[in-house]
Amino acid sequence: MTGASRILIAGPAWVGDMVMAQALYKYLKQREPDCLLDVLAPAWSLPLLVRMPDVRRGIEIPMGHGEFGLGVRYRLGRSLRNENYDRAIVLPRSFKAALVPFFAKAKQRSGYRGEMRYGLINDMRALDKAVLSKTVERYLALGLNRDEPLPPQHIPQPSLSSSRENIARQLERLSLNSEGAVALLPGAEFGPAKQWPVAYWAELAQKLQQAGEAVWILGSQKDHANAEQIVELAGDGVVNLCGHTELVDAMDLLSVCRAAVSNDSGLMHVAAAVGIPVVGIYGSSTPDYTPPLSERAAVVYHRLECSPCFKRVCPLGHSDCLKGISVDEVWVQLNNQLNAGVE
Numbered sequence: 001m002t003g004a005s006r007i008l009i010a011g012p013a014w015v016g017d018m019v020m021a022q023a024l025y026k027y028l029k030q031r032e033p034d035c036l037l038d039v040l041a042p043a044w045s046l047p048l049l050v051r052m053p054d055v056r057r058g059i060e061i062p063m064g065h066g067e068f069g070l071g072v073r074y075r076l077g078r079s080l081r082n083e084n085y086d087r088a089i090v091l092p093r094s095f096k097a098a099l100v101p102f103f104a105k106a107k108q109r110s111g112y113r114g115e116m117r118y119g120l121i122n123d124m125r126a127l128d129k130a131v132l133s134k135t136v137e138r139y140l141a142l143g144l145n146r147d148e149p150l151p152p153q154h155i156p157q158p159s160l161s162s163s164r165e166n167i168a169r170q171l172e173r174l175s176l177n178s179e180g181a182v183a184l185l186p187g188a189e190f191g192p193a194k195q196w197p198v199a200y201w202a203e204l205a206q207k208l209q210q211a212g213e214a215v216w217i218l219g220s221q222k223d224h225a226n227a228e229q230i231v232e233l234a235g236d237g238v239v240n241l242c243g244h245t246e247l248v249d250a251m252d253l254l255s256v257c258r259a260a261v262s263n264d265s266g267l268m269h270v271a272a273a274v275g276i277p278v279v280g281i282y283g284s285s286t287p288d289y290t291p292p293l294s295e296r297a298a299v300v301y302h303r304l305e306c307s308p309c310f311k312r313v314c315p316l317g318h319s320d321c322l323k324g325i326s327v328d329e330v331w332v333q334l335n336n337q338l339n340a341g342v343e
Contacts, residue, residue, distance in 0.1 A: 015045070036056050052160065128150070166252045193312055197322065216257065286303075286308040
């Protein structure tokens with residue numbers, strides 16, 4: 001085949017991982033500007049992919065998280081055969097993630113060893129977690145040739161575009177001031193072991209209001225109840241937007257914020273990718289593995305003996321990795337970020 005190479009990427013299933021995967025998309029385009037990148041992704045992430053200019057199109061996998069759906073994957077892969085993909089890169093390590101590229105007959109199918117995928121993956125790579133400690137490094141390494149040194153020396157930073165039209169529409173719909181605010185992102189889809197206590201968020205919101213800052217709380221409908229508690233404790237000046245926005249709307253609203261404070265969550269990575277200052281709070285996870293990929297980001301992490309455990313709920317029942325992080329620590333980091341570059 002002549003002309004631009006065609007690459008099919010089986011993308012990850014989580015918001016933060018999909019944002020971090022943009023580093024791979026950008027790297028592939030830097031390496032071969034004319035290549036055509038298509039990304040297999042769940043429906044929720046398609047609007048996210050539209051904001052990644054390196055991606056030609058997102059292709060929906062019409063199934064929920066964890067569903068096998070062999071027949072659906074076969075029909076989808078078969079429908080893609082006319083694309084004549086030169087290469088597929090399978091980011092998840094599951095068996096099912098490798099099926100569509102196989103059925104699409106992509107010529108080279110790269111992925112890490114896992115779940116007996118021999119045959120489905122014909123460019124099998126060994127994953128050395130000591131060498132590739134960060135998720136983004138693991139993604140990017142699959143875009144390298146087998147003989148290139150690891151870890152990757154250059155990692156492009158994700159950068160999501162925003163829509164001025166949608167920003168104006170959301171500000172009007174939600175009756176928000178266009179001057180910007182500090183966003184609080186108290187949710188974490190993975191579980192409570194990643195969530196800084198509600199009372200701490202409320203105290204931080206109070207400090208922000210006392211400093212003259214507007215405060216928006218962003219998240220999904222699952223975060224609405226906790227956000228309401230923060231509003232009750234901090235005062236009516238705090239705006240609870242949880243459950244009132246789609247992912248793409250939250251992305252656009254974050255782009256006009258002065259900064260964001262977040263648990264280690266998908267929205268933390270979105271905030272970093274839209275280019276605003278970010279403070280990430282880590283408990284059961286670690287910034288050594290999934291840091292916000294931005295030069296305008298800081299993290300607060302205590303590195304306790306029991307952390308990271310990567311559990312949804314604290315297995316020891318105390319959540320000291322999060323409760324030990326004071327509001328003052330976060331406040332200092334936030335002000336450092338807000339004042340960075342200010343004469």
